[in-house]
Amino acid sequence: MVGLKPPEVPPTAAMKFVSAGMAGCIADLCTFPLDTAKVRLQIQGEVRIPRTISSVEYRGVLGTLSTMVRTEGARSLYSGLAAGLQRQMSFASIRIGLYDSVKQLYTPKGTENTGMATRLLAGCTTGAVAVACAQPTDVVKVRFQASGALSDSARRYSGTVDAYRTIAREEGIRGLWRGTLPNIARNAIINCGELVTYDLLKDALLRTQLMTDNVPCHFVAAFGAGFCATVVASPVDVVKTRYMNASPGQYRNALSCLLALLMQDGPAGLYKGFVPSFLRLGSWNVVMFVSYEQLQRVMVLARPA
Numbered sequence: 001m002v003g004l005k006p007p008e009v010p011p012t013a014a015m016k017f018v019s020a021g022m023a024g025c026i027a028d029l030c031t032f033p034l035d036t037a038k039v040r041l042q043i044q045g046e047v048r049i050p051r052t053i054s055s056v057e058y059r060g061v062l063g064t065l066s067t068m069v070r071t072e073g074a075r076s077l078y079s080g081l082a083a084g085l086q087r088q089m090s091f092a093s094i095r096i097g098l099y100d101s102v103k104q105l106y107t108p109k110g111t112e113n114t115g116m117a118t119r120l121l122a123g124c125t126t127g128a129v130a131v132a133c134a135q136p137t138d139v140v141k142v143r144f145q146a147s148g149a150l151s152d153s154a155r156r157y158s159g160t161v162d163a164y165r166t167i168a169r170e171e172g173i174r175g176l177w178r179g180t181l182p183n184i185a186r187n188a189i190i191n192c193g194e195l196v197t198y199d200l201l202k203d204a205l206l207r208t209q210l211m212t213d214n215v216p217c218h219f220v221a222a223f224g225a226g227f228c229a230t231v232v233a234s235p236v237d238v239v240k241t242r243y244m245n246a247s248p249g250q251y252r253n254a255l256s257c258l259l260a261l262l263m264q265d266g267p268a269g270l271y272k273g274f275v276p277s278f279l280r281l282g283s284w285n286v287v288m289f290v291s292y293e294q295l296q297r298v299m300v301l302a303r304p305a
Contacts, residue, residue, distance in 0.1 A: 003215040003293075007300040015303075017097035019295035024092025027288035028084050033077035034280035035084075037064040039145040041273035042241045061276045080144030082160045087137035095130035095187065096292065099195050102126055119196045127191030131184045136176035138183060140164060142244040171248060179244040182254040186236035193229030194281075198222055198289060215290055222289035226282035234277055235270035 011019070028035075040058050058064040068076045103122035107114050131138075140163045147156060157163035167175045201221035204210075211217035243257040251257040261269045 003290075004297040004301070006213045007297055009300060011296040011300050013098070013101045015296055015299040016100060017093050019292055019299060020095075020097030021089045021093035022295055023288045023292035024088030024096070025085050026291045027284045028081070028088050030287050031280050031284045032081055032084060033065060034061070034276050034283065036068070036077055036079060036145045037061055038273040038276040038280055039142060039241055039245075040064055040068070041276060042238050043146050043245055044272070061279060064276070079147070080141040080160075083137050083141040083144060083163070086160075087134050087141055090137065091130045091134035092288070094133060095126040095191050096195065096288075098126050098129075099123065099191075116196075116200075119199055120192050123192040123195045124188040126195075127187040128184050130191075131180060131187050135178075135180050135183060136164065136167075139167065139176055139178050139244050142241055143167075146241075146245045175248075179240050179254065182236055182240045182243060186233055186240050189236060190229045190233045190281075193232050194225045194285060197228045198225040198285070201225065215294075218290045218293050219286055222285040223282055225289070226285035227278065229285070230274070230278040230281045234274050237277065238270055238272050 037058075041061075041064060044058055058067055065077065099122055102125050103114060103119060106118045106121050106125075140157075140160060143156065143163065144160075157166055164176065171178070198221045201224050202217060205217050205221065206213055211220065239254060239258045239261065242261065243251060243254050246257065251260065265272070
């Protein structure tokens with residue numbers, strides 16, 4: 001057996017909630033540079049208002065990471081990490097930690113097996129609620145990751161708290177929830193791609209007895225979940241990133257951002273940064289789900305008898 005054994009007593013909803021937030025933070029700490037590289041590739045070539053000319057060009061994942069380290073220093077790889085961790089403590093806790101509880105809520109009494117529709121509905125529900133609560137942290141995270149390419153004088157914010165204050169002051173409270181609708185669409189898709197795929201793969205592996213409920217099983221299910229989520233969510237993710245990072249007045253709404261992207265880059269633009277997106281989501285899912293499963297078991301063992 002690899003890792004802690006499955007507990008005889010299932011973890012409570014509170015344990016899952018806390019474990020999911022902690023696991024999300026652990027995964028972010030491990031994969032944040034890949035997320036930053038993804039953001040830089042997604043906004044590269046964007047026509048901005050006012051127009052600016054960037055002398056830095058990013059090519060591929062490793063090229064982006066090496067260029068950032070060379071031109072901005074190693075710290076740039078973790079620009080926006082504070083907001084990212086704040087996001088995970090609220091976002092992952094809700095969308096992942098409450099998934100099983102919401103799934104049980106939607107499952108009719110007396111039903112032994114949970115159907116696909118119920119799993120999808122639970123994933124969409126927790127994903128939407130998580131976005132509604134954690135959107136400001138996502139906006140600040142994206143802007144810090146994108147602004148690292150600018151000179152010190154051109155950067156909009158001096159720190160995380162200053163970013164929240166400045167956005168609220170200059171763009172209103174609505175600015176903190178900028179891009180909520182595309183983000184809800186993205187996270188409903190990602191949540192279904194991640195959680196439902198992980199749920200189904202894990203159940204299939206255990207039901208067919210190909211693997212036991214241990215770390216290798218969680219690794220395989222999480223890797224498949226990360227790939228599925230990347231394929232279906234990349235187009236929405238690109239639009240979300242550009243819209244969140246946009247200057248006031250640059251796009252009327254998320255749809256105009258999508259149309260501008262298609263006119264400028266064509267359909268291929270919807271998959272800008274796909275490789276770092278997959279590397280990030282795939283590795284993030286592996287670290288997150290493996291940590292999540294183990295943290296739940298630790299909390300059950302640590303619970304007073």
